[in-house]
Amino acid sequence: MRIPCPYCGERDLSEFVYYGDPVPRPDPTAADAPRRFYEAMYLRDNPAGPHEELWYHANGCRGWLRVSRDTRTHDVLGASFAGK
Amino acid sequence: MADMALSGLPALLAAGLPQQPGGGVTITERCGLGIATMQARHGQDASLRERIRQHFLLELPGRPAIVRAGSVSFTGIGPHHWLALSEGGGHVFSGSLRALVAPLASVSDQSGGYVVFRVGGPAIRDTLAKGFPIDLDPRAFKPGDAATTIVSHIGATIWRCDDGADGSACFEIALFRSLSQSFWEWFASSAAEFGCQWQGAVQQ
Structure with missing residues (x-):
């Protein structure tokens, strides 16, 4: 699998670290914050098909990428910097 | 600030580095940068x-x-x-x-943190292809192009210099100084079949 880094160009999977889908951080002041954090940490969707996920280009530009990937085929549908 | 003194010292000592027959690949260390x-x-x-x-x-x-x-x-x-x-x-x-x-x-x-090697010779692309997972073909990686990637599990930044006088390619590679011995072991063994000439540390 190769990931098209917006800065470095297309690079091998081995340069990247996977961080899962970009779930927003729950509100820590909410009354049920422990449950929300538990769900955000452990109860992730696992769709068969297009999936939005975060990858860290650890052995390249050290940028965080938001990658669209088809989990059935590993086709990468797009990648952009997560900060944008 | 111990590393203030390191930039002027070679990361690799020439003594003990084997000179292999053939002149396919050359490597020098840029010292004092x-x-x-x-x-x-x-x-x-x-x-x-x-x-x-x-x-x-x-x-x-x-x-x-x-x-x-x-x-x-x-x-x-x-x-x-x-x-x-x-x-x-x-x-x-x-x-x-x-x-x-x-x-x-x-x-x-980063003067004491990084080391910069200059590598060249007619077989340099065949040598680098054994470790760098990027396309270093002259059509894809032109003089002035750079890439930050990994070689033999060592993070490295590589850029292409102008070709040598004999038309062979020339690259410079920056990596953490503490990993220079590991890099050398990968480089020397990868270049061995072409003949690897260690040309010493060059004071800048």
């Missing part, structure tokens, strides 16, 4: 470019590439992030660069 990383602060990219343009008369690359002016070069290693080299600058270079770009960018001295 001033090395620093520079990262633009939030929203200061344009101002930083202008300041660098006025002082060094060069345009900071917005992509993985090296741009030189005189004895100084800047290599794009990430968004708003550059590796700056100064021939003969030593550790003093980072201080002057920091003062120049304050408060637009952060500068970290």
Whole structure:
């Protein structure tokens, strides 16, 4: 699998670290914050098909990428910097 | 500040490095360089470019590439992030660069942290292809192009220099100084079939 880094160009999977889908951080002041954090940490969707996920280009530009990937085929549908 | 003294010392000592028959690949260490990383602060990219343009008369690359002016070069290693080299600058270079770009960018001295090797020879691409997972074909990686990647589990930034007088390719590779022995072991064994000539550490 190769990931098209917006800065470095297309690079091998081995340069990247996977961080899962970009779930927003729950509100820590909410009354049920422990449950929300538990769900955000452990109860992730696992769709068969297009999936939005975060990858860290650890052995390249050290940028965080938001990658669209088809989990059935590993086709990468797009990648952009997560900060944008 | 022990590493202030390191930039003038070779990371690899020539004694004990084997000279192999054949002249397919050459390697030298660039010693005494001033090395620093520079990262633009939030929203200061344009101002930083202008300041660098006025002082060094060069345009900071917005992509993985090296741009030189005189004895100084800047290599794009990430968004708003550059590796700056100064021939003969030593550790003093980072201080002057920091003062120049304050408060637009952060500068970290890497003179004792990184080592830069220059590699070349007719078989250099065949040698590098054994470790670098990127396309170094002359059509894909032109003089001035750079890439931050990994070689034999060692993080490295590589850029292509102008070809040598004999038409063979020339590259420079920056990596953490503490990993230079590991890099050498990978390089020497990969280059062995072509003949690897260690040409010593060159004081800049």
